[in-house]
Amino acid sequence: MNLSNSTRNGSSISIIWIIVGGLAIIFGGLLIGTVVPFILPIEGSAEAQQVDGLFRFMLVIGGAIFLLVNGVLVYSIIRFRARTNDYADGPPIQGNTTLELVWTLIPAIIVTVLTIYAYSVWVNIQSEKPNEQEVDVTGQRFAWTFTYTVTENELADLGVTRDQLPEEVNAVFASEGGAVNFNSLQLHTWVGQPVHVSLHTEDVNHAFWIPGMRIKQDLLAGRVTDIRFTPIEPGVYRIVCAELCGSGHGNMAGEVDERGNLTGAWLIVHPDEETFVQEFYKPEAQNVLFPPEDPVERGRQILASGAYPCSGCHVLTELSWAGVQAPNLDSIGTRAETRVAGLSASDYLHQSIREPYAYIVPGYQNIMPVFSNDPNEPNTQYMPDSDLEAIVAYLLTLQGG
Numbered sequence: 116m117n118l119s120n121s122t123r124n125g126s127s128i129s130i131i132w133i134i135v136g137g138l139a140i141i142f143g144g145l146l147i148g149t150v151v152p153f154i155l156p157i158e159g160s161a162e163a164q165q166v167d168g169l170f171r172f173m174l175v176i177g178g179a180i181f182l183l184v185n186g187v188l189v190y191s192i193i194r195f196r197a198r199t200n201d202y203a204d205g206p207p208i209q210g211n212t213t214l215e216l217v218w219t220l221i222p223a224i225i226v227t228v229l230t231i232y233a234y235s236v237w238v239n240i241q242s243e244k245p246n247e248q249e250v251d252v253t254g255q256r257f258a259w260t261f262t263y264t265v266t267e268n269e270l271a272d273l274g275v276t277r278d279q280l281p282e283e284v285n286a287v288f289a290s291e292g293g294a295v296n297f298n299s300l301q302l303h304t305w306v307g308q309p310v311h312v313s314l315h316t317e318d319v320n321h322a323f324w325i326p327g328m329r330i331k332q333d334l335l336a337g338r339v340t341d342i343r344f345t346p347i348e349p350g351v352y353r354i355v356c357a358e359l360c361g362s363g364h365g366n367m368a369g370e371v372d373e374r375g376n377l378t379g380a381w382l383i384v385h386p387d388e389e390t391f392v393q394e395f396y397k398p399e400a401q402n403v404l405f406p407p408e409d410p411v412e413r414g415r416q417i418l419a420s421g422a423y424p425c426s427g428c429h430v431l432t433e434l435s436w437a438g439v440q441a442p443n444l445d446s447i448g449t450r451a452e453t454r455v456a457g458l459s460a461s462d463y464l465h466q467s468i469r470e471p472y473a474y475i476v477p478g479y480q481n482i483m484p485v486f487s488n489d490p491n492e493p494n495t496q497y498m499p500d501s502d503l504e505a506i507v508a509y510l511l512t513l514q515g516g
């Protein structure tokens with residue numbers, strides 16, 4: 116067999132084939148880069164557009180390489196297949212400097228371009244924007260809590276003067292430097308408002324992921340991490356925990372239950388600031404600034420606010436909790452009466468929260484965190500006595516068979 120002869124014979128045809136093949140690969144890559152992104156979720160933020168731009172660019176390059184490799188593979192399988200009774204080895208190849216340069220340089224250039232492009236997207240996302248909405252995110256097994264701060268100036272926006280506030284809220288104002296925090300189970304913001312979330316975890320590592328915003332950031336024990344996004348489309352977006360954190364990991368994600376209620380964590384993007392203030396900020400802040408006198412109502416509000424992570428483990432239909440690792444609390448007021456001999460329903464509920472390990476409900480594991488009234492006690496979560504009393508008062512009203 117004479118290699119150089121056969122190449123010489125087919126050289127004009129080969130060049131045409133190389134051009135046709137090259138064009139097919141380029142257009143194929145562009146087609147893959149255009150079609151595949153249709154399976155992505157909605158681009159809900161300015162950052163999502165940048166991330167998707169980078170992703171499309173990588174798809175075009177990856178798609179072209181995919182077609183090249185597989186095209187050569189298929190071509191070789193057909194063109195160089197073994198003929199009947201042909202047991203000869205192929206001709207030896209001694210190395211080809213041009214080829215080696217090409218396959219080293221082209222990937223090196225691609226990787227360099229991708230590095231610069233990707234880094235500039237990351238810098239854009241993480242650069243501080245003017246007038247950011249600051250939200251603290253707490254990850255804990257198995258729920259997210261979003262904490263907002265009301266400053267004294269913002270009080271005025273809510274139509275409240277400081278001397279109208281109950282004494283305890285005034286005390287918080289003084290001790291926190293003129294600001295009070297309130298919590299929610301869902302993250303609320305509005306179109307066009309840059310959001311800066313600071314993330315910390317109460318226990319193990321979690322990862323804060325909003326697919327519709329194309330942001331994902333780990334929460335690391337003992338550290339505060341952060342991420343930024345600017346929503347551009349009003350709507351309701353799922354928030355997911357992307358770091359396996361235990362048996363209730365899945366409950367940290369936003370889901371819709373059988374009744375159509377939202378459970379777990381969601382991002383609600385209001386169409387404008389006005390709607391955000393009227394529908395979310397004002398009512399939630401008022402709950403904290405003017406806590407209801409009735410302990411039952413206050414307990415209900417504390418639990419509904421997500422200040423404690425109970426929702427990720429327990430079912431409580433009234434509050435749209437959908438955890439599965441822990442007993443259903445729908446009629447706990449009734450069951451608490453007969454759980455432990457000698458303990459009244461109220462005593463049992465106190466014990467269930469302050470010392471959950473003291474009595475383990477049959478069929479469940481000892482995974483409930485201890486909620487202590489000492490903020491400095493290690494390996495516990497702080498729950499002041501006033502919150503505990505209100506929560507127990509509310510739980511006692513949950514009656515049923």
Ligand code: HEC
Nearest residue numbers: 256423424425428440441442467471474475476479482483
């Ligand atoms: C990490 C998951 C987890 C979290 C978070 C959690 N619990 Fe629990 N809880 C459990 C488990 C599991 C049990 C059953 C085992 C036991 O008795 O300790 C339980 C038991 C209880 C019981 C007794 C139930 C019964 O049927 O006797 C009550 C009441 C309760 N939890 C309330 C709460 C409240 C209120 C919160 C939030 C402040 C909370 N739990 C947070 C997992 C959790």
Ligand SMILES: [Cu+2]
Nearest residue numbers: 321356360367
């Ligand atoms: Cu998690």
